[in-house]
Amino acid sequence: MKLHIAVLPGDGIGPEVVEQALNVTKAVCEKFGHSLEYQTAPVGACAIEETGLPYPDSTHKLCMRSDAVLFGAIGSPQYDNNPNATIRPEQGLLAMRKKLGLFANIRPITTFPGLIHKSPLRSDIIDGADFMCIRELTGGLYFGRPQGRSEDGNIAYDTCIYSREEIVRIVQLAYEYAMKRRKKVTMVDKANILATSRLWREITQEIASEYPEVETEFLFVDNAAMRMIQCPKSFDVVVTENMFGDILTDEGSVITGSLGMLPSASIGLHTSVFEPIHGSYPQAAGKNIANPLATILSAAMMFEYAFGLKEEALSIQTAVSESMNAGIVTEDIAGTSTKSYHTDDVGEWIVQ
Ligand code: GGG
Incomplete structure (x- = not known):
């Protein structure tokens, strides 16, 4: 199967967790014999910086012509702490939901x-x-x-x-x-x-x-x-x-166990969007400590919901479950009693 996806990393930890989910997506495509084409576009605060708009038309057009959207997170303290800001990153999220007609957000809450x-x-x-x-x-x-x-x-x-x-x-x-x-x-x-x-x-x-x-x-x-x-x-x-x-x-x-565990699928009238439920967690951005599992599990939902590829989705969910049994977890799950791993360690373990 040919998978054509739009990748919108967004702000804060978004790029770090999306990178891991994309690596997992590539590995699954390779293992199951699918070809993957993807294009990246800005949304949120980074899009405001680049184009002046939180959900530029070019990003929307890419989403519309893709089979699925893999999205990270948006938000920035620069705007949160400024109640007078007229343009905000979150407007990008709302515009994306409205323009893509994403009326249902499916959030599995599974331990x-x-x-x-x-x-x-x-x-x-x-x-x-x-x-x-x-x-x-x-x-x-x-x-x-x-x-x-x-x-x-x-x-x-x-x-x-x-x-x-x-x-x-x-x-x-x-x-x-x-x-x-x-x-x-x-x-x-x-x-x-x-x-x-x-x-x-x-x-x-x-x-x-x-x-x-x-x-x-x-x-x-x-x-x-x-x-x-x-x-x-x-x-x-x-x-x-x-x-x-x-x-x-x-x-x-x-x-x-953690906000970093929950994936979601937003479905509706046009292309579906797959994203972690968490936001941009700016305090952790760039530190390689954020939990990538919510985004990796969102990629699993993408395989199942956007492409009907259930075995591929299950292979990701199984690897995630095994990573926990093996104790390969970021600090939000590890707490203080066990060793914690970095974002990319967890992603690479899932890929392997
Ligand atoms: N990955 C989702 C995200 O970036 N959430 C930030 C946010 O502001 N969420 C509010 C909402 O989901 O309504």
């Missing part, structure tokens, strides 16, 4: 066997996790208008808007995934407070009736945050709106 440990007192907690969070990605507070400040600057506002169409397509996707898994959907909202959440709940009830084999559960987001720590095993497919999904999956990553 690798080598990282599962049990509480000596309670068998129901700290027992690993295996669920999938489906986060809506092109609506809600992130995109709702009006957004802004009053003239005197003392009032700021964001708008949360969802249409029936936006909710239906993602909730249906969640039920389709549940049918292939353990047949349970948990819809997370704040329907006791928010009008948008009540629309989500109403539509989910309608769609649930079309999937009688699937168990449907509704949780308020505060309760879901607690349950995710208390009994992560109770979840199968979690579907939720944009902001709740962003927050809950960072929380979920802690159960799996």
Whole structure:
């Protein structure tokens, strides 16, 4: 098979972790007899520096003509610490999601066997996790208008808007995934407070009736945050709106061992994007210490979701699992009790 991908390393640790994921992608293509063509383009703060825009048209055109996008991370303290900046790296991420129509962000929250440990007192907690969070990605507070400040600057506002169409397509996707898994959907909202959440709940009830084999559960987001720590095993497919999904999956990553472990696939109307859920981690940039596994696992998702190459994806997931059993891990996983390895050591081990 001929794989034609766009590579967008982005900012901070993005280039370091993407380099390792690309090396793994090349190794898998070589092992399985695929040809790989890739082109690199800027996004985020580095794109602002290069072109003045966080998601230049040339980057978008490359994404549109590629079969998949492998993306690192964006963000820079230079902008985070300047509330008056009118152009921000994150606008590149939002523009990419909107222009590529990436309405669903699929985030598997899976603990690798080598990282599962049990509480000596309670068998129901700290027992690993295996669920999938489906986060809506092109609506809600992130995109709702009006957004802004009053003239005197003392009032700021964001708008949360969802249409029936936006909710239906993602909730249906969640039920389709549940049918292939353990047949349970948990819809997370704040329907006791928010009008948008009540629309989500109403539509989910309608769609649930079309999937009688699937168990449907509704949780308020505060309760879901607690349950995710208390009994992560109770979840199968979690579907939720944009902001709740962003927050809950960072929380979920802690159960799996580190934010550096979680991959994602953003799918929608055009080319799909594969990226770690973490951001640019500027404190670690250039130090060769960041965990590359989230990006390497995103490459595995790319093989499966963009190209239907499940064996290739599994070969990466197996190597990642074995790297943990062998203790070849970066400092976020190693902690202080075991030796930690560099970003490129982990990447090279996975390639081997
Ligand atoms: N790799 C994802 C990334 O760079 N995330 C930075 C960020 O600002 N994320 C916010 C979001 O995912 O909505």
